[in-house]
Amino acid sequence: MSTPDNNARRKFIAAAGAGVAGLGFTAIAPGLHLMAVGEANAATEARKAGTAASPAVRWGLLIDANKCAPGCTKCIDACHTENGVSEKLPDPRQNSQWIRKIELVDRRNGRKTELPMMCQHCANPPCVDVCPTGASMKRADGIVLVDRHTCIGCRYCMMACPYKARSLVHVPLTEQNPEVPRGQGCVESCTLCVHRVDKGQTPACVESCPEGAMVFGDLNDPSSAIAKRIASVPTTQVRGDLRLDLGVRYQGI
Template identity: 40%
Template sequence: MKNENSKNPTRRKFLKNISSGSALAVSGLAYFSVSSCKQVSDEKTTLLTTDGKLVQVSNSEIENLDHQHLPATREESRLGIPGKKFVMVVDLAKCKNAKKCIEACDHTHNLTPDRPYIKVLEMQDNEKSSPYWMPKKCFQCDNPPCVKVCPVGATYKRTDGIVLVDNERCIGCRFCMAACPYSARVFNWGKPPDQDENIPYSPETSLPSEIGTVGKCDFCPDMLRNNKLPHCVTSCPNGVIYFGDEIDDTVTNGEETVRLSTLLKEKAGYRYMEELGTEPRVYYLPPVDRLFPFEETTQENSES
């Protein structure tokens, strides 16, 4: 008797079956993309695997694998997406410290609460001004000190502006953490629970993570390759984060698309600690005409 698992493969087996090649359309059984499956997530899709077996996979299962679908190889990850120069703008007047960006990032990168890639800091410019919330992550610097000090080339700068870390090359010396003036990096002291070790590793997803290596915000390049916005952008309920291409001079928060140059000029955009000469690719808009009054959070959830 055949094992029932051969008829209804798990998500892990499904990924392994299709990762080595594209599923084929045979005998009128079409291969569905992730986006098309989302329209009928309660149904199943019949796929032909590379070893010649027909399998049925729940569309909701395929949807859950969105960001893990055919990740870029280590070699591909070192090359930037051609013709792109990614940039981010954070509007401090809109931030309410909802922490949805943190939740989405933690979920996507399978992070534990002790090593988030995004922090929301309580800021106050002087004793007479009102405090405000400031989301902070890796600034993807054009002159990154972290890249210069890495002795093994595990940290590198791509042509599209993104700085990545290759965990399979990282030796855990933490020179990059010491060199980063923004404290944007975290060290993997342990593996997160329920980590799937069988998924193919890619620096573009930072999955699976490796003990004794460094991690950080990566701008979700696996999403960008599929013309999708980073998870922190789409998860924010207040449109705080804009993301786009500096070459096209456009950024969007998922609802509003604007000219990057116009936005920075009209709202006095600036870069955090720009005097250091790191040339960050993340801009901030001052907390002027705020959408929400500043509200304190509990000590457990706040960052200082």
Template identity: 50%
Template sequence: MTMDRRTVLGLGGVATAGVVLAPGMTLIAAPPPDKTEASSDQRWAMLIDVNKCDSNCTACTKACRQENNVPLFGDPNRDIHWIRKLEIRDKEHRRPSVSLPVMCNHCENPPCAHVCPTQATFIRKDGIVLVDKHRCIGCRYCMLACPYKARSLVYHETSRNEDSNPEVPIRAKGVVEKCNFCVHLVDDGKQPACVQACRNEGKHAMIFGDLNDPQSEISVKIRTVKTQTIRADLGLKPHVHYEGL
């Protein structure tokens, strides 16, 4: 048995090395290696080109609900939104309004993780901010701390139906939820559901990738075009960047 374990670990080591050797390629590369682990070699981030985002289009939010079994309760005060479309307009109404999706910003200094009493909310090594739903006690302090309103408490029992995604758990009553960058897809070398949906829609407004990899599309873009983050003044260093805001 010990031998088995060592073999597995050894293979895993080789596989991880493979990931590092071919950065950027892993996102499209087909079957993932047997063993993968989050590593600080990566820093996942998203770039949203607001100019390409259409105010009528809700492909990203729909895809998110489908992928992550995020239900609508029919009560706007309690509906869970991992990603939502916002319309913003300057108060003097001099310019036309702008439409953009907003989700968890996966901050480098996340206030939600700072205030969580049980470390249920934490930053993974690769920069994704996650909620450990097995550990969340439902105190909701994080919901007060988040400046992006990215978090929702699950107020009602949810259930599976034939449309549910079996690979993702349904939402657990009494704990706090938020966008996780579709971590199960990212770990398999795929793109988050919203990014895929945006591309399938032909908009190409969202890019997801590794900021630590200088060759990745997102790194190149962030170096060459002017991008912004929401409430950069708060010093949270969000990792959802916006172009054309």
């Protein structure tokens, strides 16, 4: 929350920072928040409490399908443990799946590939477009989320998502992770472990992958590991024909 005092202090800090250190671009305005490129580019730096997510950052994932081990589900286990996704319903199609492994077989040559699939954190997300209440939203740093207080459970976003990334919570929930609110009747999907990212950590799936197949970082920062990899190897955006500008990229498919 911004107050007049805070804004004045920010103005002073910004002016001092720009004048003395000459560090990068600083944008400041009443009602907006101080943004410093140097700070934003730090891929795993914690976001300060009370400050908004920075539009200078675009969080993303690069997944190397060549390294994804067949049959391995460590990323799924880690995700669902981290986010408290534990319900097991009689009809498995009603279970929430924030991340899943997909096995692909190329029809032309029979080549097999496995990869994890989750919310692709589109820059132009169809789920956000169609949400009647604005509960589906894209944070300034590119993370696509669902506001659990305003989701009415209409499932229009599930109809609109080209990646089948979203789930409806079909039952009442108990024993949730306090950092990851979930609720019956609301739609949910991968949050890119936003609660960890805001603390300067990487998503649970990335951390759990024994093969190092997943890289997390700021796509906007040319010096970040993810940006360097994307600049040096061919990568793919799934359903790139839709021009959704995905935050999750794949290598090896």
